[in-house]
Amino acid sequence: QNLKTALEVEAVLRDRGVVPATIGILKGQVHVGMNGEQLEALAQRGLACKKVSRRDIAQVLAKKQDGATTVSATMIFAHQAKIPIFVTGGIGGVHRGDAWDVSADLTELGRTPVCVVCAGAKSILDLPRTLEFLETQGVCVCGYGTDDFPAFFTPRSGLPTSCRVDGPAEAAELLQQQLQIQLNSGMVLGVPVPEHLAA
DSSP: OHHHHHHHHHHHHHHTTOOOOOEEEETTEEEESOOHHHHHHHHHTGGGSEEEOGGGHHHHHHTTOOEEEOHHHHHHHHHHTTOOEEEOSOBOOBBTTOTTOBOHHHHHHTTSOOEEEESBBOTTBOHHHHHHHHHHTTOEEEEESOSBOOBTTBSOOSOBOSEEEOSHHHHHHHHHHHHHTTOOOOEEEEOOOOGGGOO
């Protein structure tokens, strides 16, 4: 299913004139722009494929392992490849009941200047604390056509974004300004799931 989704997303991007560059690790080599064969090889590994966040990168490369990159690791490799924006399903966050259980995605957003386009964070997470953590990290959390932070499976969480853009031109201008002034922090562009697909 992950392979099918990846190929569908790449096809959507190509139809819009964008060159997709799916990121992953195969046999200890980072690939930015995997081909169909590489995507299939990674997908076939299933649970044997390591989930790679910032802390795992060096060991996976050193041991020549395969790895699927989290938002955190994807941001690092995208930035190194001079890719300022990428799309994913959703970001990690602060887990309910344990304020110390914080996804590395959030700290990465505070230190790596890449825009992550996503459907927000999963509603099973502690969304108020997630947004508070992002604010502390200096991360712009922008809503695409909304002032309400998307909650992954649902278009609204009831929590405000830090700003809003209405259309691709506004989003591009915001990202350009963010990069030009070299804040060295990332940005979340929250795109709500369409109502007819919401949980």
